[in-house]
Amino acid sequence: MATTTRRHAIEEFRLQTIREATTRVVARLGFAGATMQHIADEAQIAKGTLYLYFKDKEELLDSVVDSSLQTLRDEVGRVFEAKLGVEESLRAIVTAQFSFFETHSDLFRVYHEVSGAGNSRRNRDCHPHFQDFLDRLAAMFKRAMAKGELRRTNPEGLAIFVAEGTIGLIVRHISGGRKTSVKDEVELVVGTVLQGLLPGRRSE
Amino acid sequence: MATTTRRHAIEEFRLQTIREATTRVVARLGFAGATMQHIADEAQIAKGTLYLYFKDKEELLDSVVDSSLQTLRDEVGRVFEAKLGVEESLRAIVTAQFSFFETHSDLFRVYHEVSGAGNSRRNRDCHPHFQDFLDRLAAMFKRAMAKGELRRTNPEGLAIFVAEGTIGLIVRHISGGRKTSVKDEVELVVGTVLQGLLPGRRSE
């Protein structure tokens, strides 16, 4: 059994090495530009070896998307579970996203890039994890509306608007030299969404 | 000279035919899935003919992106030039985008799709026209802030947030069966951005 465990550990290590190499390549060249040869070179193994650990390119890339964003998903999941008020929740979620991608900007390309073509499974807007996030965000808004914490609007639409708007800001934050602090970016989102932009209302 | 003009007209017609065929193919298969052969078939000409009108695939696709969105750009441009108040401008711009893509949903894929890989020129976030739009939107917000029509925040960030959020809503509107009316979608954006979501403020 010890052997089995050992094997398992080694395999797990290899898998992780390959995933990390893949992430770096995707960060550099995008999904479409990332060839199996590039990935093998980056991982310092032969191309054939990749196929001992992953059935095909599709499976490898899916695995990378899935595992690399696990930390962020966990963190955001905890916020949802905590059932704070909308303002705290929203602030926490947006902050988590900004912080995560600020320290893992490699991963942002993985997250953001909409892989070309009809391959919609790796398209953010169709990805089950992203959809799940939208659903939970919408549910949160809905609950807040029922409680009277927010005025009534379309919660699903709102979730999309906020989520996509935030991603847009992260793109700029990551690629555009981080001119603004995370805190300011987050307040822009939270402030706009909650208080709006018309003058004459300060916080609560 | 008459001949020259005639030639020119014929060439222009061919160019347009090819662009339209390309648009349809891209709408169906995405940028990456659109091969020159597909495009040629759709336009009912030989593949070689495409190369008489466009240097290469790159130039063809760029040309399509450019020309297909001209109408929308013109319309939005007029709104900016009209120098209305923020609320009217914002409503007009968002409405224009929704309406345009509702009637030309083919073109939305062209607009939205971020072509794979390192080819960043056809990535919306890097496209000069989109950047120009963001700049003008930001300038509009800035002016409104100076006039006291909006409270002060980061206008560039705001422009990104609103623009990307709106695109997200359009994606759903187009691909998700248009469950909501354009008017409602627009009011969601305008209402959220201007009044925010906290209860207790009705319009102005």
Added chain:
DNA sequence: GAATAAAATGACCGTAGAGTCAGTTTAGTG
């Protein structure tokens, strides 16, 4: 350290698609 099994390798194959060009068709001209 011989025997055996597992892991890794990279040359090789098949395919797909961009771009070319010699040959063919069509349109224009006197």
Added chain:
DNA sequence: CACTAAACTGACTCTACGGTCATTTTATTC
């Protein structure tokens, strides 16, 4: 109608890449 030039064609070439597998290298066991 004959001649010429422009427009068009599609078979062909070339390259890039995903995936395979016979062979080699490394690890394990007795």
